[in-house]
Amino acid sequence: MTGQDLLAETVERLLNATPPGEDPWVDLAAGGFAWVSVPESAGGSGGDLRDAASVLRVAGRHATSAPIAETMLGGRLLAGAGLKVSGGSLAVVPGPGLAVVDGRLTGSAVVAWAAEADQVLAVVDLDGSPVLAAARPEQLGIERRLNMADEPRDDVRFDVALSELVTAPLPDGxxxxxxxxxxxxxxxxxxxxxxxxxxxxxxxxxxxxxxxxxxxxxxxxxxxxxxxxxxxxxxxxxxxxxxxxxxxxxxxxxxxxxxxxxxxxxxxxxxxxxxxxxxxxxxxxxxxxxxxxxxxxxxxxxxxxxxxxxxxxxxxxxxxxxxxxxxxxx
Amino acid sequence: MHFEVTELGAVERALQAEVRQFLTEELPRGSFVPGLGMNAAKDPAFSAKLGRRGWLGMTLPEEYGGHRRSMVERLVVTEELLRWGAPVGHHWVADRQSGPIIARYGTEEQKRRFLPPICRGILSFSIGMSEPDSGSDLASLATRAVRDGNGWLLNGRKVWTTGAAVNDWMIVLCRTTPVEEGGDKRSGLSQLMVELSADGVVATPIPFIDGTADFCDVMLEDVYVPDEQVLGTIGAGWTQNTSELAFERGGPDRWLSTYLVVEEYLRGLERGPVPHEVADLLGAAAANYWVLHHLTLSIARAVDEGRSPSIEASLVKEMGTRFEQDVLSGIQALIDLEPGLPARSMFERLLVTATLTAPSFTIRGGTNEILRSVASKGLAPSGGSR
The missing domain is CATH 1.20.140.10 (Butyryl-CoA Dehydrogenase, subunit A, domain 3)
Incomplete structure (x- = not known):
């Protein structure tokens, strides 16, 4: 049995034990499963992409509604920028669409699980180099929307001075x-x-x-x-x-x-x-x-x-x- | 049902490179007319060359001329041959299924007699299953053999038999015990090895939809088959034949038939950015080839690990053959030329043949309807948690 099999089995057991209607995030977070593939040095649970995938696969198999994928992605972004993860969930602006104009980060995007996240993360282009910008939800204009499966996919409007956000350079690409x-x-x-x-x-x-x-x-x-x-x-x-x-x-x-x-x-x-x-x-x-x-x-x-x-x-x-x-x- | 992800190891990669180099040197592009997958031309000299390289009968035991190599290694070789359009017709059936079935069920004497020339690429086989009134309902076949001295007297008719007019041998599935005596129709069947040059065997080509003449009608009239040409056990023909079909179904011949049409289409594109509809088709084609390659590799690895993934093979053959047709339809929808003969390019030649023969992809080796029935029987309730 591989490490991934063991991990998948553990998550499987956890999700099976979650009563219907109850938020699985609490137990998933307590077990550290949303930070798999985030290096331990950055406060994550360690492991690689295959480990992360085995957690996500089980989550998909259980139709689990929780920001696991976003927290993993966000955690790896924070780690890549030399920052540390907190204990809460993360949200990630999925694509381009934000711009820095006169020192302010502006634009809007649909962001999964933005309102309940500890931080909303965006990869922004600053003079041709990628920079991670981390905002607190209260710094943003957030309107709750749901996708067809009732998962939060919020309309998020950025209009905030970059100096008020946590920023750090990211690797090229x-x-x-x-x-x-x-x-x-x-x-x-x-x-x-x-x-x-x-x-x-x-x-x-x-x-x-x-x-x-x-x-x-x-x-x-x-x-x-x-x-x-x-x-x-x-x-x-x-x-x-x-x-x-x-x-x-x-x-x-x-x-x-x-x-x-x-x-x-x-x-x-x-x-x-x-x-x-x-x-x-x-x-x-x-x-x-x-x-x-x-x-x-x-x-x-x-x-x-x-x-x-x-x-x-x-x-x-x-x-x-x-x-x-x-x-x-x- | 189980598909484990697997990768090629260093030895398998080296073999792949070796086959690629061999094909570039032996069959440089432009020096031959490539075929479409297993429908490719018969070229005994080429088959013999493959035999000398040790690329036929790869999985068979060494004492019979085989090479005791893995199913994955055989897959590596066959993928390269098919993708190149190499003339594999002479040895294809013998290497894919007749050899392995003889190795499994044959007597010591049969193995010594048949396997070495199969491994050398000099002995060709046809598949004697279908009959005029027994296609998908194979067990209803009417060809029968009755006891005659130290052998059997065979009478009946096989049809849609590729290569029977030119091949050496045919493994005939026939009834040796009447249904009334045997119980159900799957019992009382046997496999007999029939020499296609024997008295009483008359193979006549049936012109195929594309005008070729490999398809045959085979009359069997009082053909004497000595006991030493009975394959396996009298009465166990159904089981043996089913395991032969498993060899027939899980390979890359089930998704590569129109690969060269795609490659030649790609070769004919002008340099520079392609229109959206072209990119859409090429993207979908590449993705499907990629996943079918990995699924086939997974099946071969499972066989090497001692499993018998026959359900998996049926699932993949069913979707692979549909893809062979879909990708062709996609190309047809993109082109401006009116396909005709004589072809003005390699692409046109391949396109015409592919268009005319494509309906056979989802029929030969078990129709897709039969494959779905076979596969669905392996999809039992899991009782698993969710």
Whole structure:
């Protein structure tokens, strides 16, 4: 058993023990799981990206609503800037959109879990170099909004003097790295959720009886089972391979490819799972919608798949015909 | 169901580089007409060269001419061959499934007789499964063998049999016990090895949709098959045949058939930024090739570790063959030329063949409908926590 397996099992146990309706963040934070992959020297829990991914994957498998991914991303940003993490959750401005004008950081962005965060972090460009700017929520204009899965995705307006924020320089390429790592969190979460809906669909269709037999014995329903299982399998393979590559250094190509695969898997997998569940799946009484709503919401975060696909395709085109095969099999 | 992420090790990487270099030297681009995956041309001389390099019968025991290498190493070699469009037709079936099935179920004498020439690339095999009235419902087949002295007398008809007019041998699945006596229709089946030049065997090409003539109709009329050509156990043909299908389904031949169409399309693009719709297609294609490569690698590694990932193989074949068609449709939608013959470019030639043969990708080796049924039986309720 690897360290990642042990970690996943621990988080699995913790989430299983969390009563429905109760906020899982408290226990996740107490166990330090939201700071996995943040160096201990920066106040984190240590471990690498594979460890972080194993936590996120289980969180996705449980449709866990908590700012784990954001806190991990934010923690790594703070550590990269030589700062330390506090004990609270973090929020991260996911992309460009903020600018420093006359010493003031201005602009607006949709930010996950901003209102309850200890700090809202942004990577800003200062004279061509990336700088981390850390604000307290009360320094910002925050309007609560929710994504389709009822997770906080706040409208955040920045209009604050940079001198009032904690700032520190980041390594070159930090903005691109945040795009890549943020996208990777959604890919891993989605892989976990797709695995869950595959299992749910298998279980449900083996119990639900129509025409005197379990609906899983009908060929037409079996085809949905296979479609959702394939979606889960492709997404998992893509996510895990991308995580390994990023851990080894670089990996933007693989993250883009994983995003493309997970997006296709989300479309096919959620459609097949819902079709196999019939009317049961479209009620709030039943758990399927917790997963599918999250999957649909995540598709649009950290730039949607179309942009990653185009970037990947442009890379493939500019690298030329002879480079494609070595790249696929690298 | 289980797909473990795995990577190629140093020895496997070295082998990959070796095969790439061999292909660049032996079959430089432009010196041959590349084929589409396993539909590629038959070239006995090329197969023999592969045999001399030790790249056929790789997983078979050394005492029979094999090389005791892993399934992953075999995958590395076959991926490179298919991706290059190399003429693998002569040895393909023998190397992929006939050799391994003989190694598993054959007698000592059969192994000594058949495996060394398979490993040298000089003995070719056809698959004697489908019949005019038995395709997906294979167990309903009507070809039958009755006891005759120290052997069997075989009568029936096989169809859609690739290469039967030119190959050396065919492993025939046939009924040796009538259904009424055997109980259900899956029992009472046996696998017989039939020499395609034997008396009573008449193989006639059936013109294929693209005008080629590899597909055959095989009449079997009072063909005498001696006992030493019975493969495995009389009556155990269904089980043996099912394990043969597992060899047939989990490989890169199930997602690389149209790879060269994509590569040649890419080669024909003008320098500079590409339009959005081109980037969209290339991005989706690259991502899918990448994940299918890793899934296939995972299956091969699982076999090396002693598991038998037949459900996984069915899942991947089903999605891989659909992808082969989807990516072709994507290319078709992007081009301005009206494909015709004689082709004015390698791209056009490959595109025409791919367009005409693509419907077969999701049929050969088990239709996608059958594969979904097979796979769904492996998707049992987990009882797992969530």
């Amino acid at each position: 930090a903005a691109d790295d945040l795009q890549r790592d943020g996208c990777l969190t959604r890919v891993v979460l989605a892989a976990g959720a797709l695995q869950a809906i595959s299992e749910m669909t298998i279980d449900y269709t083996s119990q639900r009886r129509q025409f005197g037999r379990p609906i899983a014995t009908f060929q037409a329903v079996q085809h949905h089972l296979v479609a959702v299982a394939q979606s889960a399998v492709r997404a998992s393979m893509a996510a895990e391979t991308a995580v390994r590559t990023v851990q080894g250094g670089g990996g933007a190509w693989e993250v883009a490819a994983a995003r493309v695969i997970v997006d296709e898997a989300t479309i096919e997998g959620t459609r097949a799972a819902h079709q196999a569940h019939g009317a049961m799946g479209v009620t709030r009484e039943y758990g399927l919608q917790r997963y599918t709503r999250l999957l649909w919401a995540w598709r649009h975060e950290y730039r949607q798949a179309r942009e990653w696909r185009r970037w990947l395709g442009s890379e493939v085109a500019s690298s030329g015909a002879d480079a494609l095969w070595p790249r696929i099999t690298r």
